[in-house]
Amino acid sequence: MPVHPLWADAPVVEAARASVQNGAWRFDVTLSHPDTGWDHYADGWRVLDMQGEELGLRVLTHPHEHEQPFTRSLSGVVIAEGVTQVQIQARDTQSGWADDTYVVSLPD
Numbered sequence: 001m002p003v004h005p006l007w008a009d010a011p012v013v014e015a016a017r018a019s020v021q022n023g024a025w026r027f028d029v030t031l032s033h034p035d036t037g038w039d040h041y042a043d044g045w046r047v048l049d050m051q052g053e054e055l056g057l058r059v060l061t062h063p064h065e066h067e068q069p070f071t072r073s074l075s076g077v078v079i080a081e082g083v084t085q086v087q088i089q090a091r092d093t094q095s096g097w098a099d100d101t102y103v104v105s106l107p108d
Contacts, residue, residue, distance in 0.1 A: 011033035019107070033090070043091060055086065088104060
């Protein structure tokens with residue numbers, strides 16, 4: 001199967017960590033993406049429940065072509081009690097949301 005050129009450049013979630021902070025969740029997410037400047041860069045990531053509902057969104061406002069991989073945080077994410085896993089999904093300015101997600105187990 002041929003590789004579509006945009007698919008080859010999808011952002012990748014390299015790592016993610018969740019912690020409780022003031023009764024809500026904080027996520028530290030490390031992304032890698034071959035940012036080339038303002039025309040093509042990783043421009044965000046989101047926290048999803050396991051059914052695909054968005055719980056939080058971190059917008060990235062500029063390219064990181066000289067900082068790869070890079071880590072950014074999002075605080076204040078409210079997650080229902082009893083939820084043990086969430087997903088992280090990244091996006092870029094050309095391909096949109098990546099097909100792959102990164103599953104994060106929430107600590108007790």
